[in-house]
Amino acid sequence: MSGLRSFAPTILxxxxxxxxxxxxxxxxxxVTEALATTGFGDLGAIRAILSVLGWLxxxxxxxxxxxxxxxxxxxxxxxxxxILALQRLIGATGASLRARITRTGLLVGVVGAxxxxxxxxxxxxxFVVALRGNGFLPDTTYTLVPVELVLPAVAVVLATWGAFAxxxxxxxxxxxxxxxxxxxxxTHEDVRFGKARTVWAIVLVAAGVLLMLVGLAFSPVSPSAxxxxxxxxxVSFAGISVGAAVVxxxxxxxxxxxxSSDPVxxxxxxxxxxxxxxxxxxxxxxxxxxxxxxxxxxxxxIMEQVLTQQLxxxxxxxxxxxxxxxxxxxxAQVNAVVDVxxxxxxxxxxxxxxxxxxxxxxxxxxxxxxxxVLGLTGAQVRRMIVTEAVQMVTAAVVTGLVLxxxxxxxxGQTMLGSIGRVVTxxxxxGTVGAVVLGALVLAVxxxxxxxxxxxxxxxxxxxxxx
Amino acid sequence: MTTTQKxxxxxxxxxxxxxxxxxxxxxxxxxxxxxxxxxxxxxxxPSGSGKSTLMHVAAGLDAVSSxxxxxxxxxxxxxxxxxxxxxxxxxxxxxxxxxxxxxxxDVGENIRLPFLLGGGAPSADERAWIDRLVDRLGLSDRLTxxxxxxxxxxxxxxxxxxALASRPAVVVAxxxxxxxxxxxxxxxxxxxxxxxxxWGQSVVMVTHDPTAAANADRILFLADGRIVDDRPAMTAxxxxxxxxxxxAAA
Numbered sequence: 009m010s011g012l013r014s015f016a017p018t019i020l021x022x023x024x025x026x027x028x029x030x031x032x033x034x035x036x037x038x039v040t041e042a043l044a045t046t047g048f049g050d051l052g053a054i055r056a057i058l059s060v061l062g063w064l065x066x067x068x069x070x071x072x073x074x075x076x077x078x079x080x081x082x083x084x085x086x087x088x089x090x091i092l093a094l095q096r097l098i099g100a101t102g103a104s105l106r107a108r109i110t111r112t113g114l115l116v117g118v119v120g121a122x123x124x125x126x127x128x129x130x131x132x133x134x135f136v137v138a139l140r141g142n143g144f145l146p147d148t149t150y151t152l153v154p155v156e157l158v159l160p161a162v163a164v165v166l167a168t169w170g171a172f173a174x175x176x177x178x179x180x181x182x183x184x185x186x187x188x189x190x191x192x193x194x195t196h197e198d199v200r201f202g203k204a205r206t207v208w209a210i211v212l213v214a215a216g217v218l219l220m221l222v223g224l225a226f227s228p229v230s231p232s233a234x235x236x237x238x239x240x241x242x243v244s245f246a247g248i249s250v251g252a253a254v255v256x257x258x259x260x261x262x263x264x265x266x267x268s269s270d271p272v273x274x275x276x277x278x279x280x281x282x283x284x285x286x287x288x289x290x291x292x293x294x295x296x297x298x299x300x301x302x303x304x305x306x307x308x309x310i311m312e313q314v315l316t317q318q319l320x321x322x323x324x325x326x327x328x329x330x331x332x333x334x335x336x337x338x339x340a341q342v343n344a345v346v347d348v349x350x351x352x353x354x355x356x357x358x359x360x361x362x363x364x365x366x367x368x369x370x371x372x373x374x375x376x377x378x379x380x381v382l383g384l385t386g387a388q389v390r391r392m393i394v395t396e397a398v399q400m401v402t403a404a405v406v407t408g409l410v411l412x413x414x415x416x417x418x419x420g421q422t423m424l425g426s427i428g429r430v431v432t433x434x435x436x437x438g439t440v441g442a443v444v445l446g447a448l449v450l451a452v453x454x455x456x457x458x459x460x461x462x463x464x465x466x467x468x469x470x471x472x473x474x
Numbered sequence: 475m476t477t478t479q480k481x482x483x484x485x486x487x488x489x490x491x492x493x494x495x496x497x498x499x500x501x502x503x504x505x506x507x508x509x510x511x512x513x514x515x516x517x518x519x520p521s522g523s524g525k526s527t528l529m530h531v532a533a534g535l536d537a538v539s540s541x542x543x544x545x546x547x548x549x550x551x552x553x554x555x556x557x558x559x560x561x562x563x564x565x566x567x568x569x570x571x572x573x574x575x576x577x578x579x580d581v582g583e584n585i586r587l588p589f590l591l592g593g594g595a596p597s598a599d600e601r602a603w604i605d606r607l608v609d610r611l612g613l614s615d616r617l618t619x620x621x622x623x624x625x626x627x628x629x630x631x632x633x634x635x636x637a638l639a640s641r642p643a644v645v646v647a648x649x650x651x652x653x654x655x656x657x658x659x660x661x662x663x664x665x666x667x668x669x670x671x672x673w674g675q676s677v678v679m680v681t682h683d684p685t686a687a688a689n690a691d692r693i694l695f696l697a698d699g700r701i702v703d704d705r706p707a708m709t710a711x712x713x714x715x716x717x718x719x720x721x722a723a724a
Contacts, residue, residue, distance in 0.1 A: 271590035278578035374573055381535060382636075383563025383591045385556050467535040467562075 012115060014084060017363040018077045019120045021356055022168045025073040026124020027131065028352045029160025032062035034132040037151050045146040065349050068300065070163055072293040072353045074171040075249070076360030077113075079289040081175030083367040085109065092179060093186035102180040109179060113172020117165035125161050129153060209251025216244020220418050227425030237422040241415045245299065248411070249292050256288035256295070256403065257281065263403045272388050275379070276395035279368070280403075290364035291404040297354025298408025298443055299415065304346045306416025307423070309434030312339040314424045347439065354446070361404075362454040365397055369458040376462055377469035386463050393459045397451040405447045409440070481508035481544075482644045482676045483532050488541030490527050490699075501527040503699035504541070509644070512674040514667060516687035518713065519696030520721065526648065528696065529680045533566055533646045534558050546643035563588050567637025567645040569666075571652040574633035575621040581632050582617040588640045600639075607635045611665065627658035634665055644676040645669070651686050663689045684713035695720060 012019075036058035040051045085092070092105055133152050139145040219240025226233035248255055264277025280287045316332065369376070376389060384392070417433035424431065490502040501524045509515050509532070519525040530536040532543060534550045542551045546565050550558060567588075568574075575584045585604060589596045596604060608614055611631045621629055630650060637645045647666065651659030667689045669675040679690065687693050688710040695703035697720055708716070 271587075271593070274583075274590070275576070275578070282578050375576060378570075378573065378576065379591075380559070381562065381568055383559055383588055385559045387556070388591070468530050 012112060012119070014088075015081070015112060015116050017359065017366075018080050018084075018113075018116050018168065018172075019123070021073050021076050021080070021359050022117050022120020022164050023123040023127065024352075024356050024359065025069055025167070026121045026161055026164045027128040028069050028124075028356075029066045029164060030125050030128025030157055031132050032066050032349075033059075033156045033160055034129065034152060034154060036062060037154050038132070038136060038145075041148060041150050042145050045148050065352070066160060066163070068296065068350075069353045069356055070167045071249075072296050072356050072360075073164070074167045075289055076293050076356060076363070077116075077168055077171035078175035079286065079360060080363045080367070081109070081113065081172050082178055083286065083364065083371075085176060085179055087367060087371050089182055089186055092182045093184055096182060096186075097184040102182065105182075106176045106179045109176040110169070110173045113176070114165070114169045116172070117168030120168060121161040121164045124164065125157060128160075129157070205250060206254055209247045209254060212247025212250060213244045214247075216240040216242070216247055219243060220422075223422040224418065224425075227422045229426060231423055231426050233425065234419060234423040237418050241303075241418065245296075245411070245415070249296060252288040252292035252295075253285040256291055256407070257284040259403045259407050260284070260287055260291070260399070263399050263406070272384075272392045273395050276392045277399060279372075279396055280399055286364070287400065290360055291400050291407075293357030293360045294354060294401065294404035294447075295357075295407045295411070297351065297357045298405050298447075299412040300350040300353060301347060301439060301443055302409055302412025303415040303419065304350060305343060305436040305439035306413055306433055307419040308339055308343045308346075309436040310417065310420025310431050311424060312336065313434050314420070314427060314431060318427060343436070343439070347442070357404075358450045358454070361397070361400060361450065362457075365393070365400070365454050366458045366461075368396075369393060369462045372462075373465050373469055376465040377467055380465065380467040389462050389465075390459050393462050394451070394455045397455045398448075401447045401451045401454075405443060409443070480511055480547075482511040482546055483509040483678065484544040485528075485532060486542040486544075488531060488543060489539050490524075490531055490536070491539045500699050502531065502538075505699070505701055506541075507694065507701055507704070509676070509678055510692070511643075511676050512670065513692055514670040514677045514690045515679070516690035516693045517678065517680045517696060518682065518684075518687050518693055518717065520682070520717070523696040524699040525680045525682075525696045527699075529646060529648055529678070532678065533568070534562055560592075563592055564640065565643040567640065567642040569630065569633045569637050569645065569647040569650045571649040572626075574636075575629055577621050580618050580620055581613060581624070584621065584632055585613075585636045585639050587636060596639075603641065604635075604639050607638055611635050625658075626654050627661060630654065630658075630662045631665065634662065634669075638669055638673075638675065644678060647677060647679040649681055649683075650679065651681070651683060656685075659683075659686065684710040684717065687713050 036055050039058060040055045043054065044051060095105060096102065129152055136145060136150050136152070140147060217240065219236045221240075223233045223235070223237025223240060226236075260280045261277075264273075264280055266273075268274040268277055312335070315335065319332065319335070380386075380389065413433050413435065417431075420433070421431055485505050485507050488502055488505045489500065492499045492501060503524075505528065517525045517528060527536070531538050532545075534543075534545060534553075538551060542549060544550065545561065548561060548565075550561065553561065562568075575581075576587065579587065583590070585608065586596060589600065608617065611634065613628070613631055613635060616624065616628065616632075621632070624632065633650075634645075637647075645666070650666070651662050654662060663686055666677050666679065670677055670691070679686065681687050688708065691707055693703075693705050693708055693713065694701050695705070695716060702720060703716060705716070
């Protein structure tokens with residue numbers, strides 16, 4: 009069972025995904041049940057729309073979770089190379105070792121999903137109780153454990169299992185000889201993305217951009233121009249996440265150069281480039297989360313601006329500041345709800361960043377010891393790890409801000425281009441501020457445990473041939 | 475042999491124990507010795523004799539249980555971690571058996587690392603010295619290579635260049651030839667020997683290889699945490715015989 013414990017970070021990811029999924033499955037039912045008491049018609053349609061939206065966001069969260077899980081799994085295996093090599097030496101085949109890890113993945117998925125269902129249902133119940141208490145929800149019976157609850161749980165188990173199957177591929181490359189080698193420096197060779205992946209990424213991005221251009225071209229004609237644009241957005245974004253290993257390294261390299269005349273910053277920046285594909289996968293989840301947040305915020309910002317302009321233009325003297333305020337309030341509320349729903353992917357992605365950092369410190373004990381011997385002070389070690397986190401998070405946030413602003417603008421323009429003319433993108437400062445603040449908090453939180461571990465590395469550990 | 479010059483490292487009744495009082499393991503047992511400046515000193519002994527511990531405490535990498543240590547006239551026992559780290563950076567150079575270099579930095583950056591960590595670029599004078607070292611060790615066309623692109627012998631040369639770059643009070647070498655084939659090992663020893671002869675560099679080398687120790691001006695033999703013999707330069711054959719004698723006596 010100690011095997012399962014070392015995969016605790018992946019259990020957390022599975023649990024978070026299922027918690028989110030459970031809430032998304034439970035919420036539409038509760039909303040319809042609440043609306044039923046008001047005698048609102050066409051409940052089926054509302055429920056269907058909410059469910060589709062819920063599944064869409066769940067799919068995104070699952071995707072981010074799977075990337076994080078596969079990445080974490082691969083890194084944990086890299087850290088266990090010696091133990092695995094010893095087992096190979098004694099006679100285990102690579103395939104049998106991999107099968108065992110994949111089975112662990114199934115177990116991780118089941119445990120995580122079970123925790124997630126309980127937590128998700130519990131949180132939903134708490135929300136219902138609280139909202140009924142303050143009178144927001146009408147007094148009626150609510151279904152907290154719908155049959156559909158099985159679906160997110162199964163989806164998470166399958167996603168986790170699949171991610172482990174993908175992440176455990178590198179076990180096959182562990183040779184029995186690695187157990188005998190005195191060189192305990194972990195190989196930082198990269199799991200390179202194949203050419204096929206790069207080609208897919210380019211095709212997807214190109215197709216997506218083309219669709220968005222089509223949408224933009226038709227935007228003065230009809231608001232339904234948003235449909236090809238939205239599809240294009242999804243396709244191109246899928247391309248970017250598939251091709252993360254092509255997109256992220258230049259950004260990481262650029263960010264790593266900032267202030268690199270400081271040796272601590274130089275070392276931190278170089279470390280992100282040690283295994284570019286690994287760093288890319290560690291950060292792409294966060295890029296997805298930030299992009300989604302910013303996309304919606306920019307699109308809503310544009311909508312609010314255009315609609316306000318329309319209202320003011322139509323003004324026949326009957327517009328009151330109160331009406332404008334009401335509209336602003338409505339947008340703020342919608343934005344807040346979307347932020348919470350979309351932001352969940354960012355939380356799962358944050359776990360990925362924490363894991364990546366923790367494991368990278370664990371695998372660098374010897375190098376940290378060497379640096380201590382050569383004159384890196386404990387305080388400098390601390391600063392190096394924190395800088396690494398800040399660099400990774402900054403790269404993700406900057407990429408997400410740029411992508412999100414583009415997507416949000418395309419969305420707003422295609423949806424409202426037929427009303428106004430060309431709109432300028434509106435950067436919603438609230439969301440940007442929240443993202444930057446959240447990212448900084450993440451960078452600091454992500455480094456607490458790794459820093460403690462790194463500072464504890466004594467200089468003599470560089471010399472110990474264990 | 476008594477050194478004619480002032481000691482570069484002085485150990486004064488140094489003991490080092492590991493573990494709690496009930497299961498105490500003594501790695502160094504009341505060792506007092508002066509390491510002479512400008513000398514090539516080899517520390518020899520069988521596995522578990524305490525030679526690695528001796529090197530660790532003498533280089534300020536590990537704290538002693540009792541006794542006092544001076545490096546280049548500075549009392550290091552009782553120094554805070556930060557001061558000790560700075561002392562290592564300025565006064566000491568290190569060469570290990572393997573994993574000497576930071577894999578993410580190129581050869582030039584690895585050699586300049588002690589300066590970089592100190593927060594300043596090397597001065598013009600220091601740069602000229604580094605250039606000379608790089609040239610001398612045949613690394614001129616390797617400066618932009620990463621460690622993994624170099625052979626084991628080249629990696630050791632880079633480590634030596636880095637150790638000598640800051641003109642430290644003493645270079646501490648821990649089995650510097652342990653991971654090399656014998657010919658490459660001889661090259662590395664010749665470089666260390668040359669640094670002692672030409673530039674008066676003090677070198678302390680821990681080794682279990684009599685051929686390596688035969689390059690030294692002085693050889694300390696350790697057994698069970700004590701210095702059991704202290705001899706001037708010997709041939710590899712004499713060293714082997716001494717070692718065998720020690721094992722027979724044990």
